[in-house]
Each structure stands twice: as C-alpha cells, then as structure tokens.
Amino acid sequence: MPRSVTSFSNDTVKLIRSLRDRKARRESGLFLAEGLRILTEARDSGLLPEIVAFAPAGAAHRLAREIIAATEAAGGEAIETTPDILTKMSGKDNPGLLLGAYRQPATDLGRIDRSAAPLWIVAQALRDPGNIGTILRTGDATGAGGLILIDDCADPYSVEAVRASMGAVFTQAIAAARWEEFVSWLRSGPGQLVGTSLRTDTDYLAARYEAPCFLLIGNESHGLPADYERECDSLVKIPMAGRADSLNAAVATAVMAFQVRASWRD
Amino acid sequence: MPRSVTSFSNDTVKLIRSLRDRKARRESGLFLAEGLRILTEARDSGLLPEIVAFAPAGAAHRLAREIIAATEAAGGEAIETTPDILTKMSGKDNPGLLLGAYRQPATDLGRIDRSAAPLWIVAQALRDPGNIGTILRTGDATGAGGLILIDDCADPYSVEAVRASMGAVFTQAIAAARWEEFVSWLRSGPGQLVGTSLRTDTDYLAARYEAPCFLLIGNESHGLPADYERECDSLVKIPMAGRADSLNAAVATAVMAFQVRASWRD
Numbered sequence: 001m002p003r004s005v006t007s008f009s010n011d012t013v014k015l016i017r018s019l020r021d022r023k024a025r026r027e028s029g030l031f032l033a034e035g036l037r038i039l040t041e042a043r044d045s046g047l048l049p050e051i052v053a054f055a056p057a058g059a060a061h062r063l064a065r066e067i068i069a070a071t072e073a074a075g076g077e078a079i080e081t082t083p084d085i086l087t088k089m090s091g092k093d094n095p096g097l098l099l100g101a102y103r104q105p106a107t108d109l110g111r112i113d114r115s116a117a118p119l120w121i122v123a124q125a126l127r128d129p130g131n132i133g134t135i136l137r138t139g140d141a142t143g144a145g146g147l148i149l150i151d152d153c154a155d156p157y158s159v160e161a162v163r164a165s166m167g168a169v170f171t172q173a174i175a176a177a178r179w180e181e182f183v184s185w186l187r188s189g190p191g192q193l194v195g196t197s198l199r200t201d202t203d204y205l206a207a208r209y210e211a212p213c214f215l216l217i218g219n220e221s222h223g224l225p226a227d228y229e230r231e232c233d234s235l236v237k238i239p240m241a242g243r244a245d246s247l248n249a250a251v252a253t254a255v256m257a258f259q260v261r262a263s264w265r266d
Numbered sequence: 267m268p269r270s271v272t273s274f275s276n277d278t279v280k281l282i283r284s285l286r287d288r289k290a291r292r293e294s295g296l297f298l299a300e301g302l303r304i305l306t307e308a309r310d311s312g313l314l315p316e317i318v319a320f321a322p323a324g325a326a327h328r329l330a331r332e333i334i335a336a337t338e339a340a341g342g343e344a345i346e347t348t349p350d351i352l353t354k355m356s357g358k359d360n361p362g363l364l365l366g367a368y369r370q371p372a373t374d375l376g377r378i379d380r381s382a383a384p385l386w387i388v389a390q391a392l393r394d395p396g397n398i399g400t401i402l403r404t405g406d407a408t409g410a411g412g413l414i415l416i417d418d419c420a421d422p423y424s425v426e427a428v429r430a431s432m433g434a435v436f437t438q439a440i441a442a443a444r445w446e447e448f449v450s451w452l453r454s455g456p457g458q459l460v461g462t463s464l465r466t467d468t469d470y471l472a473a474r475y476e477a478p479c480f481l482l483i484g485n486e487s488h489g490l491p492a493d494y495e496r497e498c499d500s501l502v503k504i505p506m507a508g509r510a511d512s513l514n515a516a517v518a519t520a521v522m523a524f525q526v527r528a529s530w531r532d
Binding site for chain 2: 041044045130134137138139140141142143164166167168171205238240241242243244246247248250251254255258259261262265
C-alpha cells in the first residue's frame with residue numbers, strides 16, 4: 001500500500017528533491033522523471049521507478065495505478081502526497097501528478113551493442129542538458145541505438161535532459177567515455193565515424209553513410225577539436241545560406257541523422 | 267562620451283533590467299541583446315542599440331568601441347558600468363561585457379515581402395522562447411526570409427529567444443498575426459502552405475516544394491489544429507523510427523527547412 005506523506009521534511013521527499021543536483025544523483029545513483037506519459041514510456045520499456053510519488057488525482061488514471069502497483073510489487077516504494085510537495089520535489093510549476101525516481105543504468109561503453117542499430121550519436125562536450133535531451137529524442141525518432149557522450153558533457157540524467165528527451169532517456173542506450181577510450185572501442189569493430197565540420201567541402205547531402213554510422217557532434221561553442229576531426233572517416237558540411245556559420249547542436253544532429261536515414265532509403 | 271553608472275538604482279539600469287519582463291518590453295518597445303558577437307551581428311545588419319551598456323573590459327575590443335561610438339553618434343545612450351551590474355541587468359551569470367537595448371521592429375504582416383526569399387517559417391502557438399530563437403537561427407541558416415508567429419506564441423524578443431537566435435533575431439523578418447489574418451494575407455499572393463502532420467501519408471522526402479514555401483509548424487504539445495491543416499496546400503509527414511511520435515518543434519522545423527532546400531538543389 002502507498003504510504004501517505006504530507007511533510008516537506010520527510011526523508012523520501014528530501015531524497016527526490018535532491019535529485020535536481022548532479023552530486024546527489026551521482027551519490028544515490030537515481031534520477032527523476034515526471035509525468036504519466038514519460039513514466040508509461042519507461043514502463044513500456046521494461047523500467048520501473050524505485051520510488052514513485054503521486055498526488056491523489058495522479059492515481060486516477062489506470063496507467064498510473066498500474067505503474068504504482070508494479071513499482072510496489074517489484075519492491076519499490078510508493079508515496080501518496082500533495083501537489084504542493086510534488087511541485088517542490090520537481091522544481092517545476094506543473095510537474096504532472098506523478099514522479100518517479102529511477103536507477104541510472106551503467107554508462108560504460110561495454111554495454112553498447114553496435115550491431116543493435118545502424119546509427120549511433122556521439123556528442124562531445126555538450127554543455128546544455130536541453131540539447132542532450134533533445135538529441136536523445138531525435139535518436140529515438142531516427143532509429144539510433146543510443147547516445148555516446150564524450151569528455152565532459154552535461155548530465156543526461158538531469159531533470160532538464162530527461163524532460164527534453166520526452167521519454168527517450170529510457171529507450172536510447174547511453175554511454176559516457178573519454179575520447180581515447182571511445183576511439184579504441186570504436187576501432188575494435190565495424191563503424192563509420194562521421195563528423196560535421198566547417199573545415200571540409202563535402203556536402204552532407206552528397207556523402208555516403210555506412211551502417212553502423214557513428215555521427216559525431218561537437219561542443220555548442222567550439223565544434224569538434226581538430227584532432228577529433230582527423231580521426232573521422234568522413235567529414236561533412238551542412239551548407240549555411242545566411243550570415244551565421246553554425247546551427248544549434250541539437251538541430252545539427254537532427255539534420256544529419258535524418259539525412260543519414262534518408263540516404264539509406266534511396 | 268559614455269556616462270559612468272555604478273548604482274543598481276540608476277534609471278537606465280532599471281530600464282534595461284526590466285526588459286526581462288514581457289510587459290516592460292511591450293511598454294518600452296525595447297528588447298535586450300547580450301554579447302559582442304550578437305551586437306556585432308546587429309550592427310552588420312544595420313541596427314544599433316538605443317542604449318549600450320558595457321564594463322570597461324568590454325570596450326577593449328575594437329568592434330565594441332565601434333558599436334559604442336556609433337550608438338552615441340546616432341543619438342543613443344552609452345553607459346559604462348561594472349560586470350556586477352551587467353550581470354544583474356541580464357539575469358545571466360556570464361552575459362559578456364556588452365549589452366544593448368534595441369527598438370523592437372513592428373510585426374505586422376504588411377512588412378513581409380514574400381518575394382524576398384523562397385522560404386518562410388510560420389509557427390503556431392509556440393510556447394518555448396528557446397524554440398523560437400532556435401527556429402530563427404535555423405531560418406537564417408536555410409535562407410528563410412523570416413518567421414511569422416501565429417496566435418499566442420512566446421515572445422521572440424524575450425532574452426531566451428534572442429540568446430537562442432544567436433543574432434538571427436536581427437537578420438530574420440518577424441511578424442505576428444492571428445490565423446485568419448495570416449490566411450487572408452497568404453492567399454493575396456503566391457505561396458505554398460506546407461504543414462507537418464501525423465495525419466497524412468505523404469513523406470516529407472517525396473513531397474514537392476514550391477517557392478515561396480511557407481512552412482507551418484504547430485504547438486509543441488498539440489501540433490496543428492485540424493482546420494489549420496485543412497488550409498494547407500500540402501501536408502507532409504516526417505516518419506518516426508522509434509517509440510515516440512513527435513519531434514522537438516525546433517528540430518522538426520529544421521528537418522523540414524533543410525529538406526525543402528535540399529529538394530531545390532536536385
């Protein structure tokens with residue numbers, strides 16, 4: 001049976017609330033997802049929260065009741081609380097009436113099965129958690145297997161990234177590695193490394209993409225380091241028509257990922 | 267000569283600071299842009315701020331000194347202040363050392379010259395200012411003439427939108443209109459209205475796009491209203507490979523805009 005919690009100082013409330021901080025996420029190994037739609041996406045991907053928190057109205061929906069019951073059946077904790085406390089826990093004005101704290105999967109490269117998908121997205125030093133979440137969402141839409149984060153990136157398990165992913169944080173594999181480690185892993189098997197760059201004349205529409213294709217995207221401000229570009233099997237350029245010379249990182253990733261897919265449909 | 271301002275309660279400081287609020291932007295007709303790169307983009311597009319504020323180190327760059335001098339020569343105000351006060355004015359931790367308050371251009375449809383560009387982006391009820399800024403940036407990159415905002419959208423002159431636009435707020439024409447008003451204007455001249463939708467079988471890669479092409483994007487959560495879709499000359503679908511049935515609105519816009527351009531290059 002769900003436990004009723006009405007105090008802001010309850011330990012579970014404090015734990016969930018702490019998950020907005022990266023340090024607390026690292027220490028607890030948990031992360032926060034909000035709303036029935038995303039929790040259902042997780043459940044449909046075989047994942048249940050370790051803690052589910054809901055307001056009474058949040059349990060009105062059949063799917064919510066199923067998730068709450070399944071969480072308890074699996075040994076997790078369910079707490080019924082107030083919309084005020086839910087809002088405080090998520091830090092969002094309208095978090096929905098259902099929150100889940102999930103175990104972060106391990107992010108070592110060894111968990112990535114490159115044969116599982118024709119496309120993988122590799123992002124280097126991305127700073128904006130919204131971009132990471134949006135890239136996960138785009139990965140899901142383009143049939144990518146997952147996202148490999150290189151060097152120091154924003155946390156894919158931050159509240160902002162999870163929100164922007166619209167559930168794809170549960171369906172995309174996520175790994176993190178230093179560059180040298182990634183290159184060593186990549187070259188131990190098949191795979192074409194494709195970087196987007198301004199320092200090439202190869203148009204992204206004219207390039208040939210081969211599965212498994214690893215699409216490498218650089219930092220929002222600086223793009224890819226020159227030696228990372230040199231490691232690429234193919235460098236391509238998205239031509240710009242206007243004054244600016246760059247795109248938002250999540251937009252560039254999407255334009256590339258959709259073009260890779262489109263080229264395979266010809 | 268720039269005036270030195272060291273007090274948070276200075277009227278100009280308070281005015282600039284107020285520009286984070288939509289009401290203050292509406293009343294003053296001004297908006298805020300931050301950083302040398304974006305102010306230079308504005309200047310190169312023929313636009314100077316009415317007020318420029320900078321920290322001493324911010325005037326170290328030749329371009330910054332040119333913008334400050336040109337602002338004063340044009341009858342604008344230049345204030346030299348502290349990094350602390352600049353940060354307070356922009357609400358951003360690291361706003362750069364240069365801020366400008368610019369006059370908002372009029373946003374009536376009559377200002378749009380559809381013959382000036384082959385592509386125009388039309389966004390309906392977009393709620394996220396970051397999406398609006400990112401779409402402006404994508405518009406610049408794809409040679410769009412500008413962005414037409416339909417119904418109640420987030421403010422393209424908000425600090426978040428201006429930041430995300432990376433200067434494209436100065437290079438893209440921006441108009442705002444109710445739907446009926448837009449349709450009436452659209453049908454008074456040439457133009458293909460293309461909507462993205464799940465309620466069609468036409469693949470976005472197979473569709474034929476004609477200039478001037480008006481690319482219509484719907485609200486982040488709800489997409490386009492059904493009667494807006496019926497008005498479209500062409501409805502196209504971006505096929506999804508994964509579990510989700512939608513893309514981030516700025517991503518969908520970019521995928522479409524780049525495909526429209528690509529189709530014209532064949």
